[in-house]
Amino acid sequence: MTDVPPQRHLFNWDLASSVVLTLLGVAVVIHASGFPGAVRGVPGPAFFPMVIGGLLIALAVSLAATTRKGPRHDYWARPGGGAPRVVLRQIVAILILLVAYISLWDIVPFLARTPVLLVAIYRILGETWKRALLLAAILTFALYAVFQGLLSIQL
Amino acid sequence: MSPYLIPLSDPIAWLYVFIGVGLGVIFGSLPGFTATMGLAVLTPFTFWVGTQQALAMLLGLLTSAIFSGGIPAILINTPGTPASIAMTWDGHPLAKQGRAGFALGINAIYAFLGIIASLVVLALAAFPLAAFALSFGPAEYFAVAAFGISTMVSVSSKSVLKGLLTGVLGLILALVGLDSITGYPRFTFGAAKLLDGVSFIPVMVGLFGVAEVFTQMYVKVPHAQEIVVKLTGILPSWADVKRLMPHAISGTLIGIWIGVMPAAGADVGAIMAWGQSRRMSRKPEEFGHGSPEGLVAAVTGANAGIGGSLVTTLALGIPGDSTGAVLIGALLIHGLQPGPLLFRNRPEIVAQVIALVFMSAIITLIWGLVGAKPLARILKVKDELLWGLVLMICCVGSYALNQSTVDVWTAIVAGAFGFVLRRLDFPMGPLVLALILGPMAESNLRRALTLSQGDVSILFTRPISLLFLVLTAASFLWPLITWLRGDKEKRPDRTAGSGCGRVDGVKPALRAELRGEGNR
Numbered sequence: 001m002t003d004v005p006p007q008r009h010l011f012n013w014d015l016a017s018s019v020v021l022t023l024l025g026v027a028v029v030i031h032a033s034g035f036p037g038a039v040r041g042v043p044g045p046a047f048f049p050m051v052i053g054g055l056l057i058a059l060a061v062s063l064a065a066t067t068r069k070g071p072r073h074d075y076w077a078r079p080g081g082g083a084p085r086v087v088l089r090q091i092v093a094i095l096i097l098l099v100a101y102i103s104l105w106d107i108v109p110f111l112a113r114t115p116v117l118l119v120a121i122y123r124i125l126g127e128t129w130k131r132a133l134l135l136a137a138i139l140t141f142a143l144y145a146v147f148q149g150l151l152s153i154q155l
Numbered sequence: 156m157s158p159y160l161i162p163l164s165d166p167i168a169w170l171y172v173f174i175g176v177g178l179g180v181i182f183g184s185l186p187g188f189t190a191t192m193g194l195a196v197l198t199p200f201t202f203w204v205g206t207q208q209a210l211a212m213l214l215g216l217l218t219s220a221i222f223s224g225g226i227p228a229i230l231i232n233t234p235g236t237p238a239s240i241a242m243t244w245d246g247h248p249l250a251k252q253g254r255a256g257f258a259l260g261i262n263a264i265y266a267f268l269g270i271i272a273s274l275v276v277l278a279l280a281a282f283p284l285a286a287f288a289l290s291f292g293p294a295e296y297f298a299v300a301a302f303g304i305s306t307m308v309s310v311s312s313k314s315v316l317k318g319l320l321t322g323v324l325g326l327i328l329a330l331v332g333l334d335s336i337t338g339y340p341r342f343t344f345g346a347a348k349l350l351d352g353v354s355f356i357p358v359m360v361g362l363f364g365v366a367e368v369f370t371q372m373y374v375k376v377p378h379a380q381e382i383v384v385k386l387t388g389i390l391p392s393w394a395d396v397k398r399l400m401p402h403a404i405s406g407t408l409i410g411i412w413i414g415v416m417p418a419a420g421a422d423v424g425a426i427m428a429w430g431q432s433r434r435m436s437r438k439p440e441e442f443g444h445g446s447p448e449g450l451v452a453a454v455t456g457a458n459a460g461i462g463g464s465l466v467t468t469l470a471l472g473i474p475g476d477s478t479g480a481v482l483i484g485a486l487l488i489h490g491l492q493p494g495p496l497l498f499r500n501r502p503e504i505v506a507q508v509i510a511l512v513f514m515s516a517i518i519t520l521i522w523g524l525v526g527a528k529p530l531a532r533i534l535k536v537k538d539e540l541l542w543g544l545v546l547m548i549c550c551v552g553s554y555a556l557n558q559s560t561v562d563v564w565t566a567i568v569a570g571a572f573g574f575v576l577r578r579l580d581f582p583m584g585p586l587v588l589a590l591i592l593g594p595m596a597e598s599n600l601r602r603a604l605t606l607s608q609g610d611v612s613i614l615f616t617r618p619i620s621l622l623f624l625v626l627t628a629a630s631f632l633w634p635l636i637t638w639l640r641g642d643k644e645k646r647p648d649r650t651a652g653s654g655c656g657r658v659d660g661v662k663p664a665l666r667a668e669l670r671g672e673g674n675r
Binding site: 013014017021024028031032035036038040041042043044045047048049052053055056059060062063066073075076078079084087088090091094095098099101102105106114117118121122125126127135139143146147151153154155 | 200203316317319320323324326327330334336337339341342369372373374375539540542543544546547548550551554555558560563564567571574578579580581597600601604605608609610
């Protein structure tokens with residue numbers, strides 16, 4: 001994280017976070033208002049969600065207020081330097097692969113889908129084809145042996 | 156043999172402790188990987204083994220991870236875990252002076268002594284504390300839970316406001332599912348799978364496993380290329396032992412005390428112990444330049460926190476930090492609810508915990524003394540190789556819990572959100588604390604008010620409840636008070652040795668990343 005003076009080109013992530021969290025707080029309060037309320041002074045299921053929703057709104061608004069005063073932070077600056085976009089692309093690619101992997105969980109058998117995922121992940125992380133294939137084979141077998149063989153969990 | 160000490164004579168228990176210690180060495184030694192991450196990733200596995208075996212692995216991992224964090228701190232000047240930051244200050248200069256073996260020996264021996272001393276405190280303090288807590292009613296339990304939640308302020312190292320926000324997010328997550336008092340469904344949106352609430356373990360796996368891998372990819376901790384492996388003279392001489400004794404005692408006492416305090420973890424213990432040791436030293440100018448006294452203080456301060464933190468975690472069910480929260484989650488999936496009732500109904504479990512930590516400490520000591528060279532080689536393992544493995548274990552482990560892909564989705568979504576939140580400086584510790592303690596606070600508050608027929612004075616007229624509520628208020632208000640006093644800038648920086656230390660060679664950005672999450 002790097003502190004920098006207020007600059008127009010730097011996206012205000014704190015303000016964006018506070019807006020999202022305020023909206024979430026409002027949604028919680030609105031949704032909780034439909035829960036049963038207090039009976040003879042004893043709080044019902046609505047009490048805690050209403051309090052917590054209100055607290056979230058108050059804290060999120062406070063965050064928005066503090067971002068107006070202090071310097072903006074470049075949260076996405078990489079400590080060691082280097083382009084954030086490249087590594088962000090890698091992370092998003094791995095996330096997409098994981099989503100696909102879970103989506104195929106009940107369709108494609110473990111021994112078929114797992115090595116493909118691992119090869120793809122290791123290639124994204126910069127490993128050679130040979131090494132990625134070897135690692136994928138070893139890890140798939142190890143996971144299968146532990147979960148299916150040792151723990152009898154149907155993968 | 157007494158049923159309380161069964162693990163000591165059980166070869167299977169030793170085997171599981173050995174596995175846990177081995178995993179702890181890996182998670183502790185590799186910079187960026189933490190004990191919290193190791194526990195989160197390992198927990199789903201333990202669901203499929205017996206309670207004792209599960210505890211053996213988890214406690215073995217916890218015990219050895221903090222010790223192992225000292226290895227890269229000494230050899231490559233990069234702390235393996237946040238708890239070992241203070242070990243870089245004197246450990247690495249010793250290595251550069253050609254005394255790497257001596258520094259590693261000190262790390263192994265004094266880690267062992269610190270853990271054993273803290274176990275004595277655990278055995279002596281936890282049972283009376285739990286017995287005292289048996290007299291608690293709903294009002295007291297609410298107050299204790301509220302105090303536990305308030306400690307989220309302390310674990311929010313960068314921004315208190317953001318810590319509170321993630322804590323509130325955790326409280327909201329904890330609301331999902333059937334209301335514990337009336338059975339009314341809340342925030343389930345008609346989905347039957349949400350009636351049981353958000354599954355805690357996959358959330359932890361996502362926040363501390365998946366998000367951690369993404370964070371490491373983003374930060375990319377510099378990897379060791381050249382490691383000092385000339386390891387001779389591991390054992391300290393008798394003269395060294397006598398000279399180091401006061402510093403070991405001081406570090407151990409500080410570590411235990413910090414460990415008992417909720418939300419103050421091993422990193423704080425190590426730094427405070429190092430600072431205190433320097434103050435009491437006749438040669439304070441040597442601290443930071445390879446002082447064995449400084450290293451001993453840091454090592455004992457970090458490791459003595461293990462038993463200390465288990466006191467409140469087990470006796471009151473209040474996690475001291477993220478690691479404690481994950482440990483509580485792991486105990487819960489084995490049907491063990493930490494708190495005074497655990498001591499009354501299952502005292503053998505508490506005794507087994509003590510025995511297992513003792514066994515872990517012994518194996519860790521042996522690892523540390525005879526396995527120094529292989530341990531040093533672990534540092535050469537490429538992070539990229541482990542990232543793929545950890546991601547796969549996160550997926551398969553989450554699935555293994557209930558054999559449901561919903562849990563895998565939960566882990567991945569939590570991981571993605573966790574990564575973004577961490578980049579934006581929202582700490583994860585408060586979220587986990589709130590997720591565990593939120594239901595406890597809500598249900599006990601409502602029970603207390605039901606007993607008093609809606610009279611809130613029940614919370615303030617009972618002394619223990621009042622005490623914890625005052626502590627809660629103080630915990631929440633303290634940052635505000637310090638801010639109003641205008642000394643915000645003087646707030647101790649955990650990574651800077653409370654203003655009294657130096658961090659040679661540890662890149663500031665890396666320190667910032669390390670301190671951002673958890674404290675082990």
